[in-house]
Amino acid sequence: MAKINLLPWRDELRKQREREFYVMLAGAAVAAVLVVFLWWTWMGMRLDNQDARNKYMKDQIHLLDGKLAEIQDLEKTKSKLLARKQIIEQLQASRSQMVHLFDELVRTIPDGVRLESLKQNGDTLTLAGVSQSNASVATYMRHLGDSPWLTHPDLVKTEAKKNDKRDRFDFGVTIKLTNPEEKAKELERAAKEAAANGVTLKPTAATPEAGAAPATPVAGKEGKP
DSSP: OOOOOOSOHHHHHHHHHHHHHHHHHHHHHHHHHHHHHHHHHHHHHHHHHHHHHHHHHHHHHHHHHHHHHHHHHHHHHHHHHHHHHHHHHHHHHHHTHHHHHHHHHHHHOOTTEEEEEEEEETTEEEEEEEESOHHHHHHHHHHHHHOTTEEEEEEEEEEEEEETTEEEEEEEEEEEEOOHHHHHHHHHHHHHHHHHTTOEEEOSSSOGGGTOOOOEEESSSTTOO
């Protein structure tokens, strides 16, 4: 015998499906909220981590700024100490140079020449004096060039004047202070340059320490008279 279900099963099925839909919708909403919460928490942790790193970098930069300031102070102190050391070394080097300078001024001045003033600016000396003739001035210039403690003599002026019916020549000379070692190195450099140009330099004395004159070029190629 056939059985017929007269109950409203379609309504029950519809209600069951609605309940399942709402359960699934609630689960999806909960999952979405959970995902958003986890994403927000993760981003907050990243931001906190980045803020901590930024703070650490700022602290390290502040420490480095302090160290840089200390280094700059040390550099300034070092520069001052080096400047003082250089001044002391220059004073020690020039302590005996003044003695040799006045000795050379006495030895190099020829007869008929008299110095009237002497000025020094660094390693440059300016001499002013009078002479009986231009030949005496030329002799004086040659003696200055022969001195191992003086170099680069340069005649600034020479002027003829009459005084008490006698002719005299006022002159001015500038020279550089040096020492025999530097002058020997200078002569050696000049000899090398001359040799490179094919010119033979012939010194007039054996050594510059003994008052040798600067080397003079000889016409012709190197090794030939």
